[in-house]
Amino acid sequence: MEDRAILERLETIAGPRNVTMHADDLAPWLSDWRGRITGRAIALVSPETAEQVQAIVRLAGETGLAIVPQGGNTGMVAGGIPRPDDRAILLSLRKMNMIRSIDPDDNSITVEAGAVLSVVHQAAEEHGRRFPLSLGSKDSATIGGLIATNAGGTQVLRFGSMRALTLGIEAVLPDGSLFEGLSTLRKDNRGYDIRQLLAGSEGTLGVITAASLELVPAAPHRVVAWLGLGSARGALAMLRRLEGVLGDAVESFELVPDTALALVLEHIPDTRAPLAGGHPWHALVELRTANDPEEMRKYCEDVLAKALDDGLIADAVLAESEGQAAAFWKLREVISEAERADGMAAKHDVSVPVSAMPEFIETAREAVEARFAGARVIAFGHLGDGNVHFNVRAPAGSDDRAWFAQTGDAVSRFVHDMTRDAGGSLSAEHGIGQLKLAEFGRLADPVRLATMRAIKQALDPLGIMNPGKLVPLANPPKNP
Structure with missing residues (x-):
């Protein structure tokens, strides 16, 4: 089928206003956040319902087009960008952004894939609850993209990654069928967990259209501290000491070298060092409680005073206001921006x-x-x-x-x-996408790769779902 006929079909499915073909309109969505990869697509389609997504996926199957799902385009490995040689539909989920329901008694919220993370935060707060996953791109990252990449962020220490917080998923599979798995059951022992298979799949097994997420009590009070340390090794001992006294109240512990802080102070306006003097390492700590914040602050002060006496830390300061706490967090969250400016x-x-x-x-x-x-x-x-x-x-x-x-x-x-x-992984929270595909294929256990390829082939035999991402080919072409 010629491109013109395909575009007419897409306009019939999603409506003319939801199909974009002009190069200038497409350009911002065809390059990754860091500007390293630029792809091409015959159109950007923005469906408004799961039924429209189903029809688009079926059309792709009929015509051999690739489907590249995209949320806020905040990914770090170009997983939501078509490849330059693909004949692809760029499928934007940003218009599917409704909060479908929220149940405070069940500690759950059900949202569409295009809902922005900060909007989900606000909706939960309005009902006395909290969605405990946060990251620097919270004002543009979407829930579908966060699940597809199994995003992490700054509170994994306490609550786990996106996979751990996802109770249910609705998704369009490569044959156009709709997997309706939005149940919020905490116990459901009916065999394979399709939800967990789709989480972290980077759009290679289907298009996530909605999700049910776990909420936690609001814990509205926080204590934020900035520590100066002589070594990275001392930071882990400090973390374990805080946990020993304050337990689950410790939600974030971010390790920052002085070189990173120096870049931020050089390139990001309205930033200042929290501590006087230089320290080779810094730690940003956040504690949360639903109870008396002054009591928790006193416990924290006592732990830090003892750590100073023991030489475990060199200096420390507790934020005196929400504004100062936000200023501390800004120093951590803009490190990538400062690096890019440098x-x-x-x-x-x-x-x-x-x-x-x-x-x-x-x-x-x-x-x-x-x-x-x-x-x-x-x-x-x-x-x-x-x-x-x-x-x-x-x-x-x-x-x-x-x-x-x-x-x-x-x-x-x-x-x-x-x-x-060191027994580690080349991808902690950003995924594989395009940029880590070759290295993943080089380093991964062959059994893992074979299993992933078998799952991909079983669910997507036509290979239309986000090709060239996450799953390395068994015999990749040699570079000339």
Whole structure:
């Protein structure tokens, strides 16, 4: 079928106002957030109902078109971007953004895939509940994309990743059928868990159209602290000490090197260092409670005072207001923005066992900087779940684009090999997408890969669902 006839069919299905063909309108959605990958599509289609999604997927099956689902386009591995050679429909879920229902007694909310994370936060708060997953792109990231990539964020330490918070999923499968799995049952032992299969599948097994999510008590009071430390190793001991006294109130523990803080202070307006003097490492800590915040603050002050006496930390400050707490969090959340303003970086989203993370950060940094002369490592992340954002910048004063064109692949292989040797994963929370596909194929257990390919073939025999993402080919073509 010719493109013109396909576009007419799409307009009949979704309505003319929901089908975009003009290059200028398509352009913002055909490049990833970091600007590294640009693809092509014959159209951007924005359905408004699950039935429209079903009809679009069936049309793709008839015509051999690829379907590339996309939410807020905030992904880090180009998983929602068509490949340049694909004949694809870019399927935007952003217009399917309704809050379908909320049940405070059940601690659940059911939303459509295009609902923005911050809107879900607000809806839960209006009913005295909280959806406990947050990240820097909360004002644009959508629920469907967050589930499809099994997003993490800053509260995985306490509540787990998106997969753990997803009670049910509605999704259009590659044959156009609708999987209606929005039940909020906490116990449902009926064999294979299709919900968990779709979570983290990056659109390769179907199009998520809605989800039921788990809510938790509001815990409206928080205590936020910024710590100065002499080493990454001391940070883990500090985390365990806080947990020993305050238990589940410890929701976030973010590890930040002084090099990352310095970049933020240099490039991001209206930021300032929380502590006087320099410290090699910093930790951002957030505690939450539904009870007396002053009591929790007193417990926290006591723990920090003892840690200062013991030499476990070098300095600490507690936020005196919500404004100051937000300022502390801004320092952590804009690190990627500051890095981008400073120049290119080879970014690695890896995970290792929590107990190994401080040692890994220190030794891997030393190894990379020794192996690649002049390279500058910034390693930061979520200490409580072992997630390291291990970023490598070009030598100071160099042509960063030329350096990465020549060296970037070797740097990434080196970092991923060290991660594997430490018992870790090359993808902690960003997914595989296009950008990590080759490395995943190189490093993954062959049995894992064979199982993934078998599932993909069984559910998507025509290969129309987000091709070229997540699942490496058994025999990838050789580079000329």
